[in-house]
Amino acid sequence: MEPIEPLDRTFRHAQRVIAGITPNQYDNVTPCSEWNVRQVLEHTMGVVAGMGQALVGAQRTEFVLADDPGHQFEQIASDAIAAWRADGVLDQVVNFGAGTPTSTCSIPPHIRGTWRSRPVRTRPFPMTSRSRHTKRAR
Numbered sequence: 001m002e003p004i005e006p007l008d009r010t011f012r013h014a015q016r017v018i019a020g021i022t023p024n025q026y027d028n029v030t031p032c033s034e035w036n037v038r039q040v041l042e043h044t045m046g047v048v049a050g051m052g053q054a055l056v057g058a059q060r061t062e063f064v065l066a067d068d069p070g071h072q073f074e075q076i077a078s079d080a081i082a083a084w085r086a087d088g089v090l091d092q093v094v095n096f097g098a099g100t101p102t103s104t105c106s107i108p109p110h111i112r113g114t115w116r117s118r119p120v121r122t123r124p125f126p127m128t129s130r131s132r133h134t135k136r137a138r
Contacts, residue, residue, distance in 0.1 A: 002085075007081065007084065008081050011081060012077070014077070015073050015074050015077055018069050019069075019071075019073075021037065021069065026038035026041075041069055042065050045063060045069065045072065045076055048080050049076045049079075049080070051096055052082075055083035055089055055094055056086075
């Protein structure tokens, strides 16, 4: 498995979750009491967009949530994954704009080709005003 495949799967899962969020949920609380659903969407999507921009050397732009965040994230994630898969990108030091980088994006040669992922059980994150009390459907 290529090293970027787990990130790609994560983005595809996130896109499905984001596509299911409706505008009437934007003001709902989240487990992070300081942020509502809109703020979590803007932060998450803005970080992924910023990563993609940094990887291609583009100037980071201010993120603005679109009317269709599911479609918007699909495009952002596609651009970011394409940037991650570009030749040589995993051997570069990239500044993602969160301060001075303390490590590189490099995957040591002895790890390349041995990258394995284990199945991960994910728990859906309910975006409701009662998010802490919502039970997971089985």
